[in-house]
Every structure is written in structure tokens, then in C-alpha cells.
Amino acid sequence: MKILLAEDDPNIAQIAKMTLEKLGGHEVIHAINGEEALEMALNTEVDLLLLDEMMPKMNGLSVCQEYQTSVSDPKPVIFLSAKSQVEDLEAFLTHGIGHIAKPFDPGSLVERINQLMEKHQA
Amino acid sequence: MKTIQSRLTIAYLLFGAAIASLGYTAFKNYKNQSDVHTQLGLGYKVEENIAKIKKGRSVKRARRELKALRPSMQPEARALAVSDIITAINRGSQGRINKSIRYFENVEAEFKRVSYKNLDVLKKNVEYYTVISITLFITLYLWAFIYLRKSVFYPIKRISKKMKDFLVDKYTYHFSVPPDNEIGELQNSFNSMAQKVLTQMDELQALDNAKSEFLSIASHELRTPMTSIKGSLGLLQSGVTENLNDASLNLLNIAEAETDRLIRLINDILDLSKIEARMLNFDPSWMNIKHVIIMTLESLDGLAKAANVHLVKVDLNDIYAPVDQDRIQQVLTNLISNAVKYSPDDGNVFVGMSFTNNGQLKISIKDEGVGIAPEDQKLIFEKFRQATGKDNPLVKGTGLGLAIAKAFVEEHNGVIGVESKPGNGSEFYFTLPNWSKKMPKEDKEEVA
Numbered sequence: 001m002k003i004l005l006a007e008d009d010p011n012i013a014q015i016a017k018m019t020l021e022k023l024g025g026h027e028v029i030h031a032i033n034g035e036e037a038l039e040m041a042l043n044t045e046v047d048l049l050l051l052d053e054m055m056p057k058m059n060g061l062s063v064c065q066e067y068q069t070s071v072s073d074p075k076p077v078i079f080l081s082a083k084s085q086v087e088d089l090e091a092f093l094t095h096g097i098g099h100i101a102k103p104f105d106p107g108s109l110v111e112r113i114n115q116l117m118e119k120h121q122a
Numbered sequence: 123m124k125t126i127q128s129r130l131t132i133a134y135l136l137f138g139a140a141i142a143s144l145g146y147t148a149f150k151n152y153k154n155q156s157d158v159h160t161q162l163g164l165g166y167k168v169e170e171n172i173a174k175i176k177k178g179r180s181v182k183r184a185r186r187e188l189k190a191l192r193p194s195m196q197p198e199a200r201a202l203a204v205s206d207i208i209t210a211i212n213r214g215s216q217g218r219i220n221k222s223i224r225y226f227e228n229v230e231a232e233f234k235r236v237s238y239k240n241l242d243v244l245k246k247n248v249e250y251y252t253v254i255s256i257t258l259f260i261t262l263y264l265w266a267f268i269y270l271r272k273s274v275f276y277p278i279k280r281i282s283k284k285m286k287d288f289l290v291d292k293y294t295y296h297f298s299v300p301p302d303n304e305i306g307e308l309q310n311s312f313n314s315m316a317q318k319v320l321t322q323m324d325e326l327q328a329l330d331n332a333k334s335e336f337l338s339i340a341s342h343e344l345r346t347p348m349t350s351i352k353g354s355l356g357l358l359q360s361g362v363t364e365n366l367n368d369a370s371l372n373l374l375n376i377a378e379a380e381t382d383r384l385i386r387l388i389n390d391i392l393d394l395s396k397i398e399a400r401m402l403n404f405d406p407s408w409m410n411i412k413h414v415i416i417m418t419l420e421s422l423d424g425l426a427k428a429a430n431v432h433l434v435k436v437d438l439n440d441i442y443a444p445v446d447q448d449r450i451q452q453v454l455t456n457l458i459s460n461a462v463k464y465s466p467d468d469g470n471v472f473v474g475m476s477f478t479n480n481g482q483l484k485i486s487i488k489d490e491g492v493g494i495a496p497e498d499q500k501l502i503f504e505k506f507r508q509a510t511g512k513d514n515p516l517v518k519g520t521g522l523g524l525a526i527a528k529a530f531v532e533e534h535n536g537v538i539g540v541e542s543k544p545g546n547g548s549e550f551y552f553t554l555p556n557w558s559k560k561m562p563k564e565d566k567e568e569v570a
Contacts, residue, residue, distance in 0.1 A: 009346055009349075009350070011350035011354075012346065012349050012350050012353065015349075015350060015353035015354055015357060016353070018357055018362065019353065019356075019357060022357070022360075022362040023357075023360060023362065054342055082341050082342045082344075082345035082346060082349070083338065083341060083342070102345045102346070102348075102349040103345055103348040103349035103351075103352040103353070103385055104349065104352070104353070105352060105353075105356050106353055106356035106357050106360060107356060107360060
């Protein structure tokens with residue numbers, strides 16, 4: 001799978017990228033903020049968007065909404081977030097196919113993505 | 123200040139004085155009327171006796187009666203005329219007797235003429251004063267009724283409505299100009315009170331918002347570095363870099379276990395802060411408690427097996443209660459995982475259901491561990507407290523599990539507690555006051 005990873009924290013981005021590539025065998029392109037993520041999502045063909053919620057310039061939910069209204073056939077979106085309030089989780093489920101809580105375990109990150117994708121395709 | 127009390131007092135005093143004096147005048151007139159009647163009556167008796175004297179029959183007796191009547195006669199002229207008759211009879215001169223009788227008859231005729239005229243006046247006076255005092259009394263009564271309605275009862279109703287509106291958050295400041303009396307004072311006091319409460323509510327709201335914001339930032343700021351640390355450790359352990367020797371792996375395991383503990387602590391602190399800030403929505407629905415317990419037991423199966431502890435179900439029945447499923451599962455998880463942690467190797471943890479003396483559903487978790495000293499039994503439900511006596515090896519945990527469980531149980535109006543004797547195991551329990559043997563019709567069971 002080709003995954004667009006939007007994550008502003010360079011350390012987390014590096015770890016997530018390495019996890020997805022080395023453990024999951026995916027191809028990863030990385031955006032460092034919301035605006036860049038939206039631009040890449042609109043111009044590059046990917047299979048999945050993995051968006052951090054709290055990012056400078058544009059947060060994950062806005063990127064997702066903008067992307068889904070601009071593209072005729074939007075790809076699935078999964079949110080990465082340290083937020084765990086009920087309202088946030090509801091918003092993640094409305095706009096995306098799911099949510100992965102930070103901090104995540106590298107092994108379970110790959111597993112959870114596979115689970116959510118299978119559920120989405122079923 | 124034109125108070126309602128002073129107005130009523132003045133009205134009652136003025137009207138009262140007027141009614142009293144008019145009533146007294148009416149009474150005085152009535153009294154005079156009856157005096158005149160008495161005097162006329164006396165006159166008739168005198169005339170009867172005079173008739174006897176004229177006929178010359180029982181003159182002595184007639185004279186005695188006249189003597190008896192004389193002192194009561196009014197005015198004085200009539201009494202003197204009667205005295206004249208008596209004196210004439212005493213002298214025994216018929217001419218003089220006749221003369222004195224004629225004189226009396228003249229005086230009495232004049233008296234009757236004046237009296238009947240007076241009686242008419244007196245009668246009219248009695249009627250007149252009585253009617254005026256009754257009218258005044260009715261006026262006072264009506265005025266008091268209308269005045270109280272307008273100045274007391276209606277305003278009180280209006281203020282009372284404002285108070286009820288305030289209770290259901292519909293308060294507005296649109297009050298009429300307060301009247302300059304007790305009601306106005308009440309209205310002003312209520313207004314000031316309401317404004318004070320609203321101001322304080324705004325302040326509390328602001329504080330609450332600040333707390334929410336802090337929690338949100340704290341979650342993010344604490345979890346971001348934890349994400350990097352945990353991710354790095356996980357990747358190293360998974361061997362993506364290069365093969366590590368056993369000693370390095372061992373160190374990585376320690377680092378990862380402690381990282382997990384730190385993450386749990388952060389999560390628990392944030393959860394507890396949210397409970398205390400009432401930021402978690404409490405969402406109860408009717409659930410089969412037996413199913414909730416079994417689901418929790420299944421999720422803890424791995425933990426129990428790893429510790430070689432047996433989870434035993436005791437007397438689990440189909441009992442329904444309105445609960446927030448996530449929270450009750452959290453309570454059960456915290457209590458059962460504690461019991462597993464403190465259990466000896468190959469020990470049992472009994473999870474059962476029973477009813478308290480006052481009819482509450484009681485869910486208990488009993489272990490065969492070392493037990494808890496009486497002095498520790500209350501403390502363990504407080505934040506960051508764990509029983510760590512010398513017989514009780516320090517078990518790694520955040521010390522918040524029971525505090526969270528207590529908060530959740532109390533949200534369900536239940537009670538949480540423990541019974542334990544050191545060396546004899548512990549029985550943790552919590553109660554649910556509201557339960558039923560059947561699922562209430564309007565709620566469908568939500569099975570996760």
C-alpha cells in the first residue's frame with residue numbers, strides 16, 4: 001500500500017515511517033504539516049491517508065474534510081491522535097474509517113491499520 | 123418609604139376611628155330613643171293613676187304609685203307636676219286636685235308632642251349612622267382586598283415565576299421597575315442574588331474551560347514524547363535495525379515495561395482529572411450485568427493465565443441494571459486485575475453476585491492473597507495509595523485504579539468497599555442500587 005503520513009513531530013514521523021516500511025512493507029510519503037498533506041493528497045495517488053490531528057497550519061480533521069470535498073473518489077482516512085475525548089473520537093469516526101491512539105506500539109500500529117482497512121473494504 | 127405595612131396600618135387606624143365614632147353616635151341615638159320610650163311609658167302609668175283619682179276610686183293606692191313613679195320622671199317639670207298632684211291629694215282639696223291634674227295634663231301633652239318629634243329625628247339618626255359605618259367598613263374591606271391583590275399577591279406571583287424560570291435557566295433581567303415597598307425590596311434582593319449566582323457561574327464556566335484546555339494540552343504534550351519513546355523501543359525490539367544481544371534485549375524489555383507503566387499513569391491521571399472535571403459523558407443504559415461480567419472476565423483471561431490465577435464465576439444470574447457499560451467494565455477490570463496481581467501462584471479469584479440487606483445488587487471479587495491491614499482499607503481508595511506493607515510486595519501499578527473505580531461506582535449511586543483480614547484474602551465489592559430481574563421494555567439490550 002502507498003500511505004500518505006501527515007505528522008508534524010519529526011521523531012514520531014520517523015518512527016511511524018520506519019514501522020510502516022520495515023514492519024508493514026508499505027510505501028510511505030510524508031508531509032510535515034496540514035497544508036502540505038492536503039497538497040500531496042490532491043496531487044499524488046495513495047491508498048490510505050494517515051493524518052495526525054494536531055498539526056500546524058491545518059489540523060487533521062480540516063485536511064480530511066477539504067480532501068473529501070475536493071476529490072470524487074476519496075481514499076480512506078485514519079487519524080492518529082493523542083486526544084481521547086468522546087467528541088473527538090466521534091468526529092474521527094464520522095470523517096475517517098478509524099482512529100489510532102498515541103502512544104502506539106509499532107507492532108500494533110501495522111496490525112490496526114490492516115484491521116481497519118479490512119473492515120472498511122468488507 | 124411608603125411601605126405596604128404603613129399603608130395598611132394608616133388605613134386601618136383612620137377607617138377604624140371613623141367607624142368607631144360613627145357607630146358610637148348611632149348607639150347614642152338608639153339609647154336616647156329608648157330613654158324617650160321609657161319616659162313616655164312612665165307618663166302612661168301616671169295617666170292611668172290620674173284616671174283612678176278622677177273617678178275617686180282607690181285614691182290612696184294611686185297616690186302611692188305616683189309617689190313611686192315621681193323620682194324616675196324626666197324632665198324635672200313633669201316630676202314637679204306629679205309632686206303637685208300628690209301634695210293636692212294630701213291636702214284633700216278637690217279643686218286643687220283638679221287644678222294640679224290639669225296642669226300635669228298640659229305639661230304631659232307638651233312633653234309628648236316634643237318627644238314624638240324627637241323620636242322621629244333619633245330614629246333617622248340611628249339609621250343614618252349605621253348605614254354610614256357599614257358602608258365605611260365594606261369600603262375598607264374592598265380596598266384592602268384590591269390593594270393586597272395589586273401590591274402584594276400579583277407581585278409575589280411574578281417574582282415567584284422569575285425564581286422558577288431561574289431554576290430552569292430561563293432567567294432574564296426584564297423586571298418591571300421595583301415598587302418602593304417591601305415587594306420592591308424582595309425583587310431587588312432576588313435580582314442581586316440571581317446576578318451574583320450568574321456571575322459566579324460564568325467564572326466557574328471559565329475555570330472549567332481552562333481546565334479542559336489544560337487537560338487537552340497536557341494529553342498531547344505528555345503523549346507525544348511517549349509515542350516516540352515507545353515507538354523507538356518497539357522498533358528496536360522487533361529487530362528492524364540489527365540483531366541485538368540478550369543483555370541489550372533485556373534492557374530494552376525493562377525500558378519498555380517502564381514506558382508502559384508511565385503511559386498507564388499518564389492515562390489514569392488524565393482519566394481521573396476528566397472524571398473530576400465531569401468531562402466524561404455518563405451514558406447509562408439497561409444491561410445484563412452477568413454479560414458485562416463475563417465479557418470483562420474474557421478480556422482478562424490472558425492476564426490471569428500469565429499469572430497462573432484461576433478466575434471463578436460464582437452465582438452469576440441474569441440481573442439487569444442501568445449502567446454505563448464502559449465504566450462498569452473499567453471498575454470490574456480494575457478490581458479483578460488487582461485481585462490477580464495480589465493472588466498467589468495457582469490461586470483463585472471468585473467473581474460473584476449477591477444482594478445486600480438493603481436490597482442493592484452486590485458484585486464481589488474475592489482473592490486468596492495476603493489481605494489488607496485494617497488501617498490500609500480506607501486509604502487504598504484514595505489517589506496514589508497502595509498497600510505496601512512488608513508482607514505485601516510492592517506491586518507495580520499507578521495507585522489510581524481504585525480511585526477511578528470509586529469515582530465510577532459513585533456515579534452509579536453505588537458504594538465500593540473491601541472486607542479483608544491480613545493473611546486471609548480480600549473481598550472487594552461494589553453495589554448498584556437500581557436493578558431488575560427483567561429487562562425494562564423500553565430499553566433494548568445493547569450487546570457489544
